[in-house]
Amino acid sequence: MANAVVLLSGGLDSATALAICREAGFVAHALSFRYGQRHLVELDAAARVAEALGVAEHLISEIDLRRFGGSALTAEIAVPKDRDAQAMAEAIPITYVPARNTVFLSFALAWAEVLSANDIFIGVNALDYSGYPDCRPEYIAAFERMANLATAAGAEGRQHLRIHAPLMTLTKAEIIRRGHALGVDYGLTSSCYDPGADGRPCGHCDSCQLRAKGFAEAGLADPLWQRFAESD
Amino acid sequence: MANAVVLLSGGLDSATALAICREAGFVAHALSFRYGQRHLVELDAAARVAEALGVAEHLISEIDLRRFGGSALTAEIAVPKDRDAQAMAEAIPITYVPARNTVFLSFALAWAEVLSANDIFIGVNALDYSGYPDCRPEYIAAFERMANLATAAGAEGRQHLRIHAPLMTLTKAEIIRRGHALGVDYGLTSSCYDPGADGRPCGHCDSCQLRAKGFAEAGLADPLWQRFAESD
Numbered sequence: 001m002a003n004a005v006v007l008l009s010g011g012l013d014s015a016t017a018l019a020i021c022r023e024a025g026f027v028a029h030a031l032s033f034r035y036g037q038r039h040l041v042e043l044d045a046a047a048r049v050a051e052a053l054g055v056a057e058h059l060i061s062e063i064d065l066r067r068f069g070g071s072a073l074t075a076e077i078a079v080p081k082d083r084d085a086q087a088m089a090e091a092i093p094i095t096y097v098p099a100r101n102t103v104f105l106s107f108a109l110a111w112a113e114v115l116s117a118n119d120i121f122i123g124v125n126a127l128d129y130s131g132y133p134d135c136r137p138e139y140i141a142a143f144e145r146m147a148n149l150a151t152a153a154g155a156e157g158r159q160h161l162r163i164h165a166p167l168m169t170l171t172k173a174e175i176i177r178r179g180h181a182l183g184v185d186y187g188l189t190s191s192c193y194d195p196g197a198d199g200r201p202c203g204h205c206d207s208c209q210l211r212a213k214g215f216a217e218a219g220l221a222d223p224l225w226q227r228f229a230e231s232d
Numbered sequence: 233m234a235n236a237v238v239l240l241s242g243g244l245d246s247a248t249a250l251a252i253c254r255e256a257g258f259v260a261h262a263l264s265f266r267y268g269q270r271h272l273v274e275l276d277a278a279a280r281v282a283e284a285l286g287v288a289e290h291l292i293s294e295i296d297l298r299r300f301g302g303s304a305l306t307a308e309i310a311v312p313k314d315r316d317a318q319a320m321a322e323a324i325p326i327t328y329v330p331a332r333n334t335v336f337l338s339f340a341l342a343w344a345e346v347l348s349a350n351d352i353f354i355g356v357n358a359l360d361y362s363g364y365p366d367c368r369p370e371y372i373a374a375f376e377r378m379a380n381l382a383t384a385a386g387a388e389g390r391q392h393l394r395i396h397a398p399l400m401t402l403t404k405a406e407i408i409r410r411g412h413a414l415g416v417d418y419g420l421t422s423s424c425y426d427p428g429a430d431g432r433p434c435g436h437c438d439s440c441q442l443r444a445k446g447f448a449e450a451g452l453a454d455p456l457w458q459r460f461a462e463s464d
Contacts, residue, residue, distance in 0.1 A: 063295050068339075068346045099342035102382045106338040107300075114300045132374035133387035142378035149374050150334045155365035 003027050003117035004164075008058070009132045010045030011191045012211060013123035013167055016179035018053050020166045021121045024183055029115060030058040031108055035100070036066030041199040052188055061107055065097060079194040081204040087207050101134035105143055105163065112161065113151045120147075121164045127171055140165050172214030180220060187223030200228050203204035233259050235349035236396075237340045240264050242277030243423045244443060245355035245399055251287050252398045253353045255414055261347060262290040263340055267332070268298030273431040273432070277422035284420055293339055297329055311426040313436040320438050333366035337375055337395065344393065345383045352379075353396045359403055372397050389428035404446030412452060419455030432460050 003024035008014045021028050032046040043060060050058040080087075101124065108120045124135040133139060144163040153159030167175050179186065191211045192201035201208050201224065215222040236258035238250045253260050264278040275292060282290040321346075333356065340352045356367040365371060376395040385391030399407050411418065423443045424433035433440050433456065447454040 039321065050380070059299060061296065061299065064293065065342060067291060067293065068343045096384050097342075098345040098384070099338055099382055102341055102378070103335070103338040106331055106335040108335055110297060111300045113330040131386055134382045136381065139381040142374070142381050146334070146371070146374035146378045149371040150331055150366045152328050152330070152365055 001025065001027050002119065003029060003056075003112075003114065003115045004035050004119040004121055005029050005031055005117055006055070006121040007108055007123070008032050008046045008050060009106050009123075010042035010047075010049060010189060010196070011084065011123070011207075012172075012179070012186055012189045012214075013125055013175060014046075015049045015053070015123075015184050015186070015189045016168060016182075017121045017123035017164075017180055018049065018055070019182040019184045021119075021164070022053055026119060028053070028055040028121075029111065029117070030055045031104075031111060032058065032060045032202075033104060034060055034062050034159045035097075035103075036064050039195055041192075041195045042190045044199065045090070045188060048188040049184075052185055055115070059111070063103065063107075065100065065103065065192050068098060075146075079202075079205050081194075081202070083206060083209075096132055101132075102138075105147075109147050109150060109161070109198075113153050113159065116153065118160050119162050119164060121166070122221070125167045125169050125170065125172075125175070127169060137165070137168055140168070171217070172210055173217035175218060176214050176218040180218070185223065187227045191224075198228075233257065234324045234351065235259050235261060235288075235344075235347045236353055237261050237263055237344045237347065237349055238287070238353040239336050239340055240278045240282060241354070241355070242274035242279075242281060242421060243355070243439075244404075244411070244418055244421045244446075245357055245407060246278075247281045247355075247416050247418070247421045248407050249353045249355035249396075249398060249415040250281065251286070251411055253351075254285055256356050258351060260285070260286045260287040260353075261349070263342065263343060264290070264292045265336060265339070266292055266294050267329075267335075268296050271424075271427055273427045274422045276431065280420040281308075281416075283386045284417055285328045289342070289359060295335065295339075297332065297335065300330060303363070309396070309406060311434075311437050313426075313434070315429075315438060315441075320442075327365055331366070333364075333371075334375070337379075339459075341379050341382065341393070345385050345391065348385065348391070350392050351394050351396060351397070356397050357402065357404075357407070369397070372400070384417040403449070404442055404448035406414050408450040408452060411452070415429055417455065419454065423456075430460075433457075 008030040030050045147161045193205040194202045240262040262282045379393045425437040426434045
């Protein structure tokens, strides 16, 4: 049984990536970040998902990306609401956090070396929401190449790193169907960019809209809404 | 006047890299890390060097690499002393911190994007101490390639990142001569892996030995010793 490091945000995509990692037979070590995001609801979701899917360890690393500034996810900038698909596709969204995936993958790389793990899983996706540059396949390939030159274990031939991005070319509906088949309880996840204090999704940000469209296309009900309907 | 981000550890090499960055006409933004290192003497040194060489801003980022384990620089493992050059060259030293330069450069990348800076300076060197995999030219080139795919500014053609490693192929004596010519006061820096509480170097670790050899070959006295001789 080989170790793997899985980046786990608490969202729908990373929960599915974790399920795929477990299905492939890896011992999963989940890594989340308190990075100055405005909403810590997603870290609660990450902890629930990690427990439900069975990880060897769930580590939350503290870093402060706010100090560099410049994102609606970490600063008091309004999250855009009710945008259509074309508006979403037109430009890099203001919810982009500078170099976030590079920072996250770098920490995953450090942990992978200590664990003697060759495998890192990340739930990035290039189809549904192509605005993030650090979600593209050419970026992931370049990170993998760099990573294999970065570590002592790699330099000594003891480590051959592979960055797995199993959702890269799937639609949101395909991701949901895949996770559903693997038994992921999406009611535990959190996708909203602007949730209420209790974690209730706003229903209008880009992420909520893409999630709703994905469940509709997959022909499934989103169990997250059921959870909040029950608590009303 | 263009902005640049300079990784500044407080050691001899990064002080020289900062002086080279300033000489090239950049507005320098110095970045240091409190990363769980046992000795905070080097952060005091970084602050002294940043002030002496003139930076627009000196930011100390808090990250905790100790949680991943596995290095004499962050854990209670003894630092090797009085090793000869062959012993130093034989294997990757236990002072290696997993993926450290990758983590540091990732934060520099995030800051560079926010500053609209194309240039990042790092004082790595492949000659004198070749044990660190993330100090090799092929590693730096691979990071630069990845970085140019990672950012929104890069994806939109507004940023063309260059990772400058101006000390890469210099000997320690050449680095010291270069910094001396640029007016670097090496008495402000700290290189020792195992300093006293007042910052006094041990004189026996690999880093102290390489520094002493460098000053001897450069035909210069190390002003650091002078500083401690004066305080005796």
